[in-house]
Amino acid sequence: MALCASSFSAHFNRTVGADLLKPSSLSSQFSWSTGLHRQSKQKHYQMKKRQRVVWASLAEREEYPSQRPPTPLLDTINFPIHMKNLSIKELKQLADELRLDVIFNVSKTGGHLGSSLGVVELTVALHYVFNAPQDRILWDVGHQTYPHKILTGRRGKMSTMRQTNGLSGFTKRAESEYDCFGAGHSSNSISAGLGMAVGRDLKGRKNDVVAVIGDGAMTAGQAYEAMNNAGYLDSDMIVILNDNKQVSLPTATLDGPIPPVGALSSALSRLQSNRPLRELREVAKGVTKQLGGPMHELAAKVDEYARGMISGSGSTLFEELGLYYIGPVDGHNIDDLVSILKEVKSTKTTGPVLIHVVTEKGRGYPYAEKAADKYHGVTKFDPATGKQFKSSSKTQSYTTYFAEALIAEAEADKDVVAIHAAMGGGTGLNLFQRRFPTRCFDVGIAEQHAVTFAAGMACEGLKPFCAIYSTFMQRAYDQAVHDVDLQKLPVRFAMDRAGLVGADGPTHCGSFDVAFMACLPNMVVMAPADEAELFHMVATAAAIDDRPCCFRYPRGNGVGLELPPGNKGIALEIGKGRILIEGKRVALLGYGTAVQSCLAAASLLGSHGLRVTVADARFCKPLDHTLVRSLAKSHEIIITVEEGSIGGFGSHVAQFMALDGLLDSNLKWRPMVLPDRYIDHGSPADQLAEAGLTPAHIAATVFNILGHSRDALEVMTCS
Amino acid sequence: MRCDALVSGSTSRLSPRSKRTVLPFQRSIPDYSSSHFSFPIQFPNQPLSLKTRFRSVGTTRAVADDGSVTACSEMTFYELLGIPKTVTLPEIKQAYKQLARKYHPDVSPPDRVEEYTQRFIRVQEAYETLSDPRRRAMYDRDMSRGLHLAFSGRKTYKYDEVTEDRSTWKKRWQNQLTELKKRSIYKDAGENLSWGARMRRQIGVQCGYLIDPAPFYPSLTRRDSTRRHIFSCSLRYLQRQPTVFSGFLLLYADSYNAKEI
Numbered sequence: 001m002a003l004c005a006s007s008f009s010a011h012f013n014r015t016v017g018a019d020l021l022k023p024s025s026l027s028s029q030f031s032w033s034t035g036l037h038r039q040s041k042q043k044h045y046q047m048k049k050r051q052r053v054v055w056a057s058l059a060e061r062e063e064y065p066s067q068r069p070p071t072p073l074l075d076t077i078n079f080p081i082h083m084k085n086l087s088i089k090e091l092k093q094l095a096d097e098l099r100l101d102v103i104f105n106v107s108k109t110g111g112h113l114g115s116s117l118g119v120v121e122l123t124v125a126l127h128y129v130f131n132a133p134q135d136r137i138l139w140d141v142g143h144q145t146y147p148h149k150i151l152t153g154r155r156g157k158m159s160t161m162r163q164t165n166g167l168s169g170f171t172k173r174a175e176s177e178y179d180c181f182g183a184g185h186s187s188n189s190i191s192a193g194l195g196m197a198v199g200r201d202l203k204g205r206k207n208d209v210v211a212v213i214g215d216g217a218m219t220a221g222q223a224y225e226a227m228n229n230a231g232y233l234d235s236d237m238i239v240i241l242n243d244n245k246q247v248s249l250p251t252a253t254l255d256g257p258i259p260p261v262g263a264l265s266s267a268l269s270r271l272q273s274n275r276p277l278r279e280l281r282e283v284a285k286g287v288t289k290q291l292g293g294p295m296h297e298l299a300a301k302v303d304e305y306a307r308g309m310i311s312g313s314g315s316t317l318f319e320e321l322g323l324y325y326i327g328p329v330d331g332h333n334i335d336d337l338v339s340i341l342k343e344v345k346s347t348k349t350t351g352p353v354l355i356h357v358v359t360e361k362g363r364g365y366p367y368a369e370k371a372a373d374k375y376h377g378v379t380k381f382d383p384a385t386g387k388q389f390k391s392s393s394k395t396q397s398y399t400t401y402f403a404e405a406l407i408a409e410a411e412a413d414k415d416v417v418a419i420h421a422a423m424g425g426g427t428g429l430n431l432f433q434r435r436f437p438t439r440c441f442d443v444g445i446a447e448q449h450a451v452t453f454a455a456g457m458a459c460e461g462l463k464p465f466c467a468i469y470s471t472f473m474q475r476a477y478d479q480a481v482h483d484v485d486l487q488k489l490p491v492r493f494a495m496d497r498a499g500l501v502g503a504d505g506p507t508h509c510g511s512f513d514v515a516f517m518a519c520l521p522n523m524v525v526m527a528p529a530d531e532a533e534l535f536h537m538v539a540t541a542a543a544i545d546d547r548p549c550c551f552r553y554p555r556g557n558g559v560g561l562e563l564p565p566g567n568k569g570i571a572l573e574i575g576k577g578r579i580l581i582e583g584k585r586v587a588l589l590g591y592g593t594a595v596q597s598c599l600a601a602a603s604l605l606g607s608h609g610l611r612v613t614v615a616d617a618r619f620c621k622p623l624d625h626t627l628v629r630s631l632a633k634s635h636e637i638i639i640t641v642e643e644g645s646i647g648g649f650g651s652h653v654a655q656f657m658a659l660d661g662l663l664d665s666n667l668k669w670r671p672m673v674l675p676d677r678y679i680d681h682g683s684p685a686d687q688l689a690e691a692g693l694t695p696a697h698i699a700a701t702v703f704n705i706l707g708h709s710r711d712a713l714e715v716m717t718c719s
Numbered sequence: 720m721r722c723d724a725l726v727s728g729s730t731s732r733l734s735p736r737s738k739r740t741v742l743p744f745q746r747s748i749p750d751y752s753s754s755h756f757s758f759p760i761q762f763p764n765q766p767l768s769l770k771t772r773f774r775s776v777g778t779t780r781a782v783a784d785d786g787s788v789t790a791c792s793e794m795t796f797y798e799l800l801g802i803p804k805t806v807t808l809p810e811i812k813q814a815y816k817q818l819a820r821k822y823h824p825d826v827s828p829p830d831r832v833e834e835y836t837q838r839f840i841r842v843q844e845a846y847e848t849l850s851d852p853r854r855r856a857m858y859d860r861d862m863s864r865g866l867h868l869a870f871s872g873r874k875t876y877k878y879d880e881v882t883e884d885r886s887t888w889k890k891r892w893q894n895q896l897t898e899l900k901k902r903s904i905y906k907d908a909g910e911n912l913s914w915g916a917r918m919r920r921q922i923g924v925q926c927g928y929l930i931d932p933a934p935f936y937p938s939l940t941r942r943d944s945t946r947r948h949i950f951s952c953s954l955r956y957l958q959r960q961p962t963v964f965s966g967f968l969l970l971y972a973d974s975y976n977a978k979e980i
Contacts, residue, residue: 201918204925234915324902326895330885336892343896349906349919350899370847 069104071097079153080127080178091334095124099364102146105158107383110503111169112143114362114374115214118244118331122212122357123147125337129345130208136180136196140189140213142170142507143377144242145179152178162503164682170507184507185472186445187220189213190239194230194352197237208345209237215244216422219444224321230352231322238344239323239354242331244361318354327356332363373425395558399496401531402553403428405538406465406494407435408567415463416542419454421447427467427496447472451479451491458489463542470495470510470552477516484548485520491548492541493517498527498552498592499643500674500691505681510552511674514591514648517550518621524549524574525621527592531558533618535569543571554593554643556684575622583613586702587635589628591617591642591649594672597688598641600695605702608711612702620649623656632662637705641672641698643691648673668705672698795862796845804859808850815846 073090074097077083086094099120106113124147126137132152139145149167150158154176160166171179181192193211200207217223218241230237318325326344329336337357344353361376362368367386368375381388410416410432417439424430424442433440443450447468454464468476473495484491498510518525524544528534528551537551564570580595581602588598595616602614615631617624631638638657640650650671657663672693679687688694696716703712797804800814819842820826827835848854907916 201915201922204922206922232913234911234913235918236915324899326892326899328888329892330888333885336889340892340896344899347900347903349903349916351906351913351915353899 069097069100071101073097074101074150074155077151078155080132080151083124083128083151086128088335088338091124091128091338095121095334096364098124098147098150101150101155101158103365103383105150105161106146106378107381108159109161109163110379110381111146111161112377113365114368114376115141115144116146117364117368118359118361119144119212119242120147120364121332121334121337122240122242122359123151125334125341126210126212127151129338129341130210133177133180135208135210136193137178138181138189138193138196138209138211139171139183140211140217141186142168142172142183144212144214145171145183148178149176152176162505162681164686165680168505168681169503170505182507184504185475186217187213187222189217190223190226190230193237193239194226194233194235197230197235198233201235210240211237212240212242214242216445219422220446221448227318227321227323227352227354234322234351236350237352238341238350239352241327241354241356242359243328243356244359323352323354324350325354325356327354328358329355331357331359393557395531395560397428397557398531398534398553398555399426399428400431401534401558401563402467402494402496402538403431404567405535405569406432408535408569409538409542410436410439412568413463413542415461416465417441417457417462418465418467419443419450419457420467421445421450421472423467423469423472426469427494429467447476448479451476452483454491455479455483455487455489458484458491463490463492463545465492465494465541467494467496469508470498470513471501471508473510473513474516480517480548481520485522488522488547490545492544493548493550494538494541495550495552497555499554500679500684500687501555502684502687503681506678509679510554511643511645513550513552514620514642514644515646515651518648518652520548522547523621524619526551526572526619528553529590529593529595529616529618530561532561532563532569533616535564535567536572537569537618539569540571540574544574552592556593559596572618575619575624577615577617577619577624577627579613579615579627581612581614583611585635586610586612586637586639586706587631588612588614588698588702589617589631589638589640589653590614591620591640591644594641594643594693597693597695597698601698601702604695604699604715608703608715610702610706617649617653620652623652625656625660628653628656629660629662632657632667636666637668637670637702639670639672639698639701639705641693643674643693645674646671646676670701670705672701796849796858799841799845800849811846811849815842815850818842819846 073086073094077094083091083094099117102116102120103113106116126132127148130137137148139148146158146161148171149155154167157167162169168175170182170184172182173179180196181189183189189211190213193209197209200209213223227239230239326340329340331337340355344350344355360369362371362374365375365386371386375386379388379390406416406418406429410418418429418432418436419441420427420429421443422445424433424440429440429442433442441450441453443453450466450468454466457464473480473493480493483489495510495513497508498513501508501510514525514527517523524547526537526540526549528537534551534553541549541551580599583602586605588601590596590598595614598614602612605612613631613635615627617627628638638653640653642649650673654663654669654671657667657669663669674691674693679690681687682690685694689697699715700712703709703715800811800818802810802814806814819839822835822839822842824832824836824839848858907919
């Protein structure tokens with residue numbers, strides 16, 4: 001019946017759209033418009049009014065057609081300058097149409113939905129009041145910028161969102177001049193905004209700087225560092241705190257919505273409702289008005305000075321940091337937003353101002369509003385029903401395997417605890433949390449704190465597992481060096497999303513973790529080649545109790561091997577690799593899941609009659625010296641393959657071979673690493689091809705070294 | 720009848736702003752026109768009040784029409800799911816799953832499909848309310864007050880609260896804006912030596928639209944700065960102990976301040 005409804009509405013839309021000048025036919029269909037088919041003078045006006053009401057009602061009726069929804073007003077807007085002549089009513093219509101467009105686009109490509117829906121009105125208000133790109137508008141998390149991209153000239157390319165050679169899912173300076181600063185990791189918008197404000201002051205310009213930050217991003221320390229500095233420097237800028245009470249990401253455990261993490265959210269919610277104090281203030285005002293005269297002036301002054309006491313127990317936080325607090329403001333009311341922004345923009349010498357805007361994530365799309373995770377990140381879905389098209393696969397993701405392995409370890413050993421930084425769903429620790437609710441810690445978006453927190457736990461004899469994405473580990477590097485490695489504390493780092501990550505692009509790419517972890521003196525660095533190895537490495541990590549260790553695994557699904565019984569792996573011998581295929585002349589030494597590419601390359605080479613050795617190093621540190629020596633002694637060519645940057649596994653192998661004198665003979669060593677540039681977002685296969693690490697590339701490298709360039713070309717072009 | 724209307728499938732979930740015109744066997748023109756009755760007089764920024772009025776009409780209609788509906792609507796959500804009031808989420812889930820399996824239209828005996836389907840819908844709504852901690856808290860609060868607003872009637876109440884909050888917020892931020900404007904006049908006065916103030920003065924003087932305001936304000940004497948220091952200390956004390964006495968103290972200190980200047 002939903003189908004019937006949507007087809008009816010589609011017909012309805014087409015007739016209204018096509019027949020603007022035939023009021024009689026329309027009115028015959030709709031009995032409620034009996035009062036409207038009058039003289040021709042009024043026809044056009046009535047038509048426009050009805051049409052406008054009809055389009056706005058499409059969103060209210062919540063019928064989301066699967067074909068592109070009609071967006072007459074949005075079609076006239078290509079850049080923010082086209083919005084300047086709209087009235088507030090038209091802005092509201094624009095917001096509705098923008099919302100429909102976002103839902104339609106995300107349903108076709110997948111991506112982040114909830115956060116974009118929450119800031120539609122804010123985006124419209126910002127672009128209406130401010131003059132981008134002269135006025136700098138910075139977004140803290142790029143995935144809420146879908147409406148921003150639509151309004152700034154990229155609407156036509158929205159169907160290529162997060163695909164190869166398409167729009168990036170996050171803001172990107174290289175993509176458009178309206179994207180002022182790249183945002184992929186969070187909490188950097190105030191810092192960058194302050195920098196832009198200072199630059200503007202020093203250059204003598206007069207534009208505005210607006211930085212939008214979310215309440216989740218406020219849990220990161222960098223936001224406070226920036227606000228502290230902003231208060232001190234007192235440069236004019238506007239910070240918009242987008243508060244949707246989702247102080248954790250994704251916003252749910254497996255069993256339901258998550259209560260916000262941290263003490264900050266309770267402060268923010270207190271801000272929003274402190275009726276008694278406000279009423280007291282109103283009474284005081286009334287009294288002083290009665291007294292009149294100088295008393296009134298005095299009282300106004302007192303009021304101004306003592307705002308911190310009266311206007312809410314949480315705003316003192318921002319006031320103390322030096323930002324002028326305005327709010328809370330309903331973030332879905334364009335009237336309010338536009339009037340506030342206009343006032344603040346027109347006031348000279350404000351210093352830093354913080355506007356506290358309250359929005360609802362996923363607003364406007366009932367399935368998103370009701371979902372526990374507010375449809376934060378979705379695959380392609382059907383807009384009419386909200387059902388996502390989940391692709392089925394025989395194996396599960398490495399993330400799920402890691403969670404299961406950790407649960408098995410925790411069942412055996414009660415000292416095992418898990419820590420993550422607001423990524424319960426992404427790291428799979430939601431499963432762990434359901435099983436052991438008191439042993440799973442979510443610290444908010446604070447990786448630095450998570451690492452030192454784990455170090456503190458390790459001091460007391462617990463066995464902490466820090467599950468942090470490889471790319472977010474970059475934030476916690478000093479803590480890993482100074483707090484964990486220097487003191488040789490047994491903290492285990494489980495680095496998910498290592499290597500290339502596909503649609504998220506270079507902001508989330510985990511290419512550097514082998515390099516920066518393996519150069520630390522006390523760290524054990526390992527990587528599983530498949531999911532069975534992952535289980536064993538989790539067990540190994542649990543067993544290593546005298547030094548820190550880390551292991552990395554990529555995004556994606558397993559290869560389909562048999563899992564150890566009871567999900568409990570067996571601890572591996574540290575510093576021992578393994579040989580998977582025995583061959584002659586050429587050895588492919590892989591690290592991590594690159595071993596799978598090596599195996600595929602070996603079969604390609606096998607079809608050309610070349611039998612190569614494939615070995616899995618397992619450990620980058622300590623390196624398996626006997627394995628490398630034996631490979632060096634019995635082969636002419638060694639190729640090390642890893643999905644990491646220069647300075648990682650291959651460099652360690654080369655260092656060892658050079659020091660051991662293995663390179664002095666006829667041995668040829670070639671590394672295959674990620675190239676020295678950032679690989680743009682795209683599908684994983686495209687990214688690997690761009691990076692040059694596909695099985696075909698490996699086979700072609702082998703052929704090229706052997707001198708068989710024709711075979712190399714053949715293997716590259718045929719596959 | 721609303722209960723029958725919701726047979727259209729588990730995907731048509733109740734939501735605060737939906738008209739739910741997806742009625743499988745009641746798709747007649749009068750119904751459609753009545754659902755869109757409000758459009759010509761409705762502006763996009765005030766959908767709430769009209770919708771809530773419409774929905775409450777719908778609810779009473781449903782309650783009045785069918786006797787069995789009123790009977791089951793008198794049960795609380797907890798009774799419906801057969802659980803005591805102090806249960807945790809997994810137990811709620813378990814109870815819901817059991818009842819859902821029992822009352823699902825596909826597995827119900829053919830002669831009692833209607834009744835079972837209605838119960839199924841009720842059970843589903845009960846689960847949705849009780850599984851969301853916020854909604855459950857509100858429901859418990861309503862129950863303790865003696866109001867059993869079943870189903871959609873519940874949601875209208877929630878929205879009234881929300882709109883009330885919003886209007887009070889508006890007054891607050893309007894005040895804050897006026898204070899911002901007042902403050903900005905004095906912000907870059909002579910004694911403000913922050914980096915930003917210095918830069919603004921420099922740019923203003925360069926551009927020619929700002930005369931250096933320092934001469935208009937009396938220069939700071941040592942006595943003034945001490946007094947200001949005392950004042951700011953008392954302000955900090957005040958912020959920690961907001962009593963009426965400290966309010967008067969502040970007023971006195973400020974009037975003393977004002978006299979001297």
